[in-house]
Amino acid sequence: MNETFVTNWKSQVKKGTLTFIILNVLKENEYYGYELIEQIRKHTEIEIAEGTLYPLMNRLKNENLVSSKWVEQETGIPRKYYCLTDVGTTTLIQMNEYWGNLAKSISKII
Amino acid sequence: MEIKEIKFSQIASQRIYSDYMKRVKKVTNSLSKEDQNDIFMEFNSHIYESLQHKNDGNEIDLLLDIIERLGTPEEVLKPLVADKKLVQATKTFNPVHVFKALVLNFTNGISYVFFFLLYLLLFAFVVLIFAKIINPSEVGMFMQNKSIIAMGYVKTDDNGNAREVLGNWFIPFTLLCILVFYLLITVLLKFKKSIDKKRK
Numbered sequence: 001m002n003e004t005f006v007t008n009w010k011s012q013v014k015k016g017t018l019t020f021i022i023l024n025v026l027k028e029n030e031y032y033g034y035e036l037i038e039q040i041r042k043h044t045e046i047e048i049a050e051g052t053l054y055p056l057m058n059r060l061k062n063e064n065l066v067s068s069k070w071v072e073q074e075t076g077i078p079r080k081y082y083c084l085t086d087v088g089t090t091t092l093i094q095m096n097e098y099w100g101n102l103a104k105s106i107s108k109i110i
Numbered sequence: 111m112e113i114k115e116i117k118f119s120q121i122a123s124q125r126i127y128s129d130y131m132k133r134v135k136k137v138t139n140s141l142s143k144e145d146q147n148d149i150f151m152e153f154n155s156h157i158y159e160s161l162q163h164k165n166d167g168n169e170i171d172l173l174l175d176i177i178e179r180l181g182t183p184e185e186v187l188k189p190l191v192a193d194k195k196l197v198q199a200t201k202t203f204n205p206v207h208v209f210k211a212l213v214l215n216f217t218n219g220i221s222y223v224f225f226f227l228l229y230l231l232l233f234a235f236v237v238l239i240f241a242k243i244i245n246p247s248e249v250g251m252f253m254q255n256k257s258i259i260a261m262g263y264v265k266t267d268d269n270g271n272a273r274e275v276l277g278n279w280f281i282p283f284t285l286l287c288i289l290v291f292y293l294l295i296t297v298l299l300k301f302k303k304s305i306d307k308k309r310k
Contacts, residue, residue, distance in 0.1 A: 034159035050179045051186030058190050076114040077158045
């Protein structure tokens with residue numbers, strides 16, 4: 001087995017699906033950064049470089065797929081909560097449909 | 111919203127935290143105050159929440175672990191700063207922001223280098239202004255038979271029938287050219303950005 005190839009391939013798959021995973025995590029609930037990372041870890045066992053989440057969330061905001069708001073906390077350190085926008089929700093429906101079809105096609109050949 | 115820093119029980123942890131947040135500030139200092147605070151607060155919140163959720167173990171070890179997982183500010187924040195800077199540059203039309211945004215985005219595509227060159231070409235007009243001051247008779251807007259034949263430097267031997275028409279007005283005219291081209295290139299940059307967005 002070519003282990004390096006498999007490792008590289010896995011990391012490409014993770015990188016390519018991260019946005020998709022984030023949007024799906026946000027489908028049910030709004031989360032702040034740290035919580036979002038925990039959710040990704042819990043559902044997918046993907047370990048992401050935590051700092052890279054924030055530039056990615058900014059891109060999703062620019063694309064109008066997610067929105068964010070600061071919420072004051074009793075501790076004095078506010079949290080920034082992210083949630084899907086309406087555009088994000090409809091975009092995700094399309095993405096999930098595509099993913100479903102792709103998974104079906106792939107399962108036929110493996 | 112007020113920025114509140116995290117308080118640590120050990121002096122060493124406090125120093126590590128302050129040093130890290132100073133680096134975050136330094137990396138983002140070319141952005142607007144609002145964006146700077148937003149990024150600072152988000153990293154601050156991340157560190158704080160991580161500490162709250164992992165309250166077993168030594169404070170300093172936990173902090174080092176959190177910071178390591180977050181990554182070095184210079185590296186992780188680079189794409190965020192480049193994105194935000196470009197938005198700021200095309201919104202404000204401020205040449206300093208434009209210059210910084212282009213440099214930050216060089217690694218995001220050859221087109222940014224092309225835009226940089228376009229802006230550099232504007233300096234050709236600046237050179238013309240100085241040339242006009244030094245050599246008023248051979249530099250200017252030259253016309254022959256009611257049509258413009260050259261804007262710039264024409265040797266006296268060659269400009270036989272050509273006539274310089276703007277005189278001292280050449281300098282304000284060139285300044286106006288710089289302004290118009292600057293606005294045009296920046297609008298083009300803005301346009302390019304929105305095409306990129308649609309393609310992504």
